[in-house]
Amino acid sequence: MAADTLESDRRTDYPERVLRVLVHIQRNLDDDLPLDELAEIACFSPFHFHRIFTGMVGEPVARHIRRLKLERAANRLKHTRREVLGIALEAGYESHAAFTRAFRAAYGISPTDFRAARLPALMESASGVHYDAGSEPPAFSPVSPEDNTMDVEIRSLEPTRVAFLRHVGPYDEVGSTWERLTDWVGRECLFGPDVRFFGMCWDDPEVTPPDRIRYDACVTVDETVEPEGEIGLTTVEGGRFAVVLHQGPYDRLGETYAALLGRWFPRSGHSPGDPPSLELYLNDPDGTEPEELLTEIWMPTGGSR
Amino acid sequence: MSARAEKLDLFKLHKAEYSARRKPTLVEIGPGSYLTVRGRGAPGSELFSQRAEVLYAMAYTLKFESKFAGRDYTVSKLEGLYGVDGQSMNDLTSMPMSDWNWRLMIRQPDFIVDDNLAAARETLRAKGKEGDFEAATLETLEEGTCVQMLHVGPYEEESRTVEAMTTFAAGEGLTPNLWHHEIYLSDPRRVPPERLRTILRLPVG
Secondary structure, X not given: OOOOHXXXXXXXXXXXXXXXXXXXXXXXXXXXXXHHHHHHHHOOOHHHHHHHHHHHHOOOHHHHHHHHHHHHHHHHHHHOOOXXXXXXXXXXXXXXXXXXXXXXXXXXXXXXHHHHHOOOOOOOOOOOOOOOOOOOOOOOOOOOHHHHHOOEEEEEEOOEEEEEEEEEOOHHHHHHHHHHHHHHXXXXXXXXXXXXXXXXXXXXXXXXXXXXXXXXXXXXXXXXXXXXXXXXXXXXXXXXXXXXXXEOOHHHHHHHHHHHHHHHHHHOOOOEOOOOEEEEEOOOOOOOOHHHOXXXXXXXXXXXX | OOOOOOOEOHHHHOXXXXXXXXXXXXXXXXXXXXXXEEEEOOXXXXXXXXHHXXXXXXXXXXXXXXXHOOOOEOOOOEEEEEEOOOOOHHHHHHOOHHHOEEEEEEEEOOOOOXXXXXXXXXHHHHOOOOOOHHHOEEEEEEEEEEEEEEEEOOHHHHHHHHHHXXXXXXXXXXXXXXXXXXXXXXXXXXXXXXXXXXXXXXXXX
């Protein structure tokens, strides 16, 4: 792969930091590997680390660890005569059956047959990183390809006055919070052609435990509107944001976040800032097919990495 | 932000009428009840914006009053009708915008009637909202046979789509009527121009 010098200069920093994490994972495969600890090793904010990792490595941390453990198990099946159950337990499975199921899903063959067939022990890996028995630094090439064209714009946001309702809980349950907020908007007769709806995201829903995810459902309001009951009023801080458009269902926003943070930011010369990030909903999910939903992700820029 | 399956959605109920293909097709449009505001002048003029605000305020007040009374439904898409006195549709783009007559409309369920509109106006006033809410009325429209096509992109580039539609109509031995109907699938205030999706409808009945 021919690398543009300037681009590779810009990119050295992020890959090095993610590589530190990859090495740490390989060397401590049997330990708990909490995300905040991994984020610290890479010197990334825990708000951004998981998406950066997912974007650059091409798989989320938990799946990466699971894959390495399966590759290690395959390796041990291949090169030792140890019992399958022992290898299964080391790979983090509680029974022969659970291990066999996972192994078959990964290799298309049962562990016993695999041992007899002497097949390669490696699974597919977008980043080229595999389990390495010698604990050498893994050969890591960040997932990059087609996203060179990812359409990201740096935009400024003026401070914006909003009425909001705080949701604490699983991200896929924000619907009920939105319904309470829009009922209030309806009751107060605040709907209009220029009213905007957006979410303020304080956590990465793939990292923070579901019952602790904080999300504010926001609607723009003018200065005459007063707080009422559970509805609060606040001013969303202005500033500069990296903005990307996500088309499709909300439950796939994570992929666009990962591409933005793990592929676009590393070569942009910008660094992602502190939470919250914003999700600006461009169409109404009530009456729009999930595939047609348009959401702008506004990621603050310029914070400390 | 999840939608409820059981809720009335006129757009889905009349799916065939909102067919949105990238090539001209013939559709049959039955009678529909529309909350409507009318005016004359360029889209984007002050009157146009004021009327649009009245339309939105009324449409959402109607919806929420109905919802709170136990009968929820999805607010339909914004639609626009454009025409110039005595001119055929084909001449519309060559006419100064100040001569355009327009109607902005949001389709309503059958159970929304004039009494609901009166109640909605009262609610809006009680909330201290100002606006010419009398300007929004219920109108029935039955367009019959129409040529319809999806336009993707800025409104300024509609002429190519309209041309494909009129050529198709001529091939069918049909002549477009006096107005030009647009159904806005995306909101131009939020969605970038190149991604705007608009159904164009030319009545030929």
